[in-house]
Amino acid sequence: MRHGNKINHLGRKTAHRTSMLANMACSLIEHKRINTTLAKAKALKIFVEPLVTKSKNDTTHNRRVAFSKLHNKYAVTELFKEVATKVGNRPGGYTRIIKLGNRLGDNAEMALIEFVDYNTTYNTAKVAKKKTTRRGRKKAATEEVAQPAQATEAAAE
DSSP states (O other): OTTOOOOTTTSOHHHHHHHHHHHHHHHHHHEEEEEHHHHHHHHHHHHHHHHHHTSSSSSHHHHHHHHHHHOOHHHHHIIIIIIIHHTTOOOOOOOEEEEEEEEEEOOOEEEEEGGGOOOHHHOEEEOOOOOOOOOHHHHHHHHHHHHHHHHHHHHOO
16 A cells, blocks of 8 residues: 555656656756656656755755756756746746647657746736727717718718
């Protein structure tokens, strides 16, 4: 029974799982979005979000903690320089998982995991247009059309 075990083991031993998540986290930090299976994306979200939170406070200790998880100094540098400045004011929820459908070979659920602040499609500031009633426009337009018609009739007489 798995009572109280909240971690998804992903069918791997501990060392393999941590290495895989570290590699996926480095790829996510480098490319800002990756395609993977849904289960791995959910596990990666749990793995990478605390690291992003630590990167908001740039101290030697936090860099060492991040390096102990990622094992890649270039990814740590990217995390603390670019990613941390981009998400500095966000209180959490740094990643987004988008389901993509099933893989052709084995029908596995695929997903796209990305950093929220790097996607320009969802971050565009949409200005809401003021709704106006069509009645007001039609009435005004018909009155303008009717007045010149009456004026031309009066001038003709």
